[in-house]
Amino acid sequence: MLLYLxxxxxxxxxxxxxxxxFPVAEHxxxxxxxxxxxxxxxxxxxxxxDDGPFMYTNELLDKLEEEDIKVTFFVNxxxxxxxxxxxxxxxxxxxxxxxxxxxxxxxxxxxxxxxxDMEDVKREVQSLEEVLLPIIGKKPAxxxxxxxxxxxxxxNLLTGLGYTVVxxxxxxxxxxxxxxxxxxxxxxxxxxPSNGIVGGIALEHDVYQQTVEELIDFTIDYVKSQGYKxxxxxxxxxxxxxx
Ligand SMILES: *[C@@H]1O[C@H](CO)[C@@H](O)[C@H](O)[C@H]1NC(C)=O
Ligand SMILES: [Zn+2]
Numbered sequence: 001m002l003l004y005l006x007x008x009x010x011x012x013x014x015x016x017x018x019x020x021x022f023p024v025a026e027h028x029x030x031x032x033x034x035x036x037x038x039x040x041x042x043x044x045x046x047x048x049x050d051d052g053p054f055m056y057t058n059e060l061l062d063k064l065e066e067e068d069i070k071v072t073f074f075v076n077x078x079x080x081x082x083x084x085x086x087x088x089x090x091x092x093x094x095x096x097x098x099x100x101x102x103x104x105x106x107x108x109x110x111x112x113x114x115x116x117d118m119e120d121v122k123r124e125v126q127s128l129e130e131v132l133l134p135i136i137g138k139k140p141a142x143x144x145x146x147x148x149x150x151x152x153x154x155x156n157l158l159t160g161l162g163y164t165v166v167x168x169x170x171x172x173x174x175x176x177x178x179x180x181x182x183x184x185x186x187x188x189x190x191x192x193p194s195n196g197i198v199g200g201i202a203l204e205h206d207v208y209q210q211t212v213e214e215l216i217d218f219t220i221d222y223v224k225s226q227g228y229k230x231x232x233x234x235x236x237x238x239x240x241x242x243x
Contacts, residue, residue, distance in 0.1 A: 040200060040201055048072045048073075048201060049071060051110065052092075053092040074142075103140055105129070113149060144165075170200040201236065
């Protein structure tokens with residue numbers, strides 16, 4: 001009963017987060033240091049999912065298993081779900097990891113790192129490492145700063161902590177609109193045929209039902225039709241995904 005109530009309150013809290021953060025757009029920073037990675041190697045394409053895990057992640061994992069595609073999850077410790085207190089959240093991350101998807105950092109609490117001093121940036125990164133260690137037995141080697149916001153000072157700090165810092169080259173703005181037509185148009189405008197072209201890193205969020213149930217089906221078909229091979233972000237650079 002107690003557990004059930006606790007679960008309910010988490011669901012209510014999560015739903016509230018969902019309602020208040022949607023459909024308001026996440027606004028992304030324009031500036032980022034030159035060393036931040038945004039693209040994948042020629043002919044390759046990385047699908048990435050931020051802000052999870054959440055209640056739609058397992059459905060996404062089912063689809064990816066059917067399609068035999070490996071992706072990258074930039075997870076939080078405390079965002080839509082509170083991973084430390086939720087076995088279901090931990091199981092979801094473990095399932096993704098064991099299926100061969102890359103688990104990467106999106107910080108512990110989805111903080112805007114540009115507003116934090118160095119100690120707090122370190123805490124955001126290391127708190128998530130502590131959450132992930134018992135689940136996957138490893139520390140991620142890739143991080144995507146929330147909102148893509150990263151100062152030069154923070155970039156150097158993250159690099160010093162062993163991280164490759166990643167943003168994206170393709171944004172279908174699924175967080176802004178649940179409108180498939182708009183998202184498809186953005187994809188088509190940003191992703192052309194793969195022939196000899198530098199590959200993309202696509203920003204998606206597995207915390208939205210429409211992303212998982214509509215957008216991803218289109219994305220997979222479309223990116224395939226343009227001739228790309230799906231890879232994890234680590235494979236884009238031939239770097240070990242963990243440290
Ligand atoms: C992140 O913080 C910086 C520095 O205060 C600010 O300029 C920026 O607007 C913030 N970004 C978001 C998405 O809140
Ligand atoms: Zn995010």
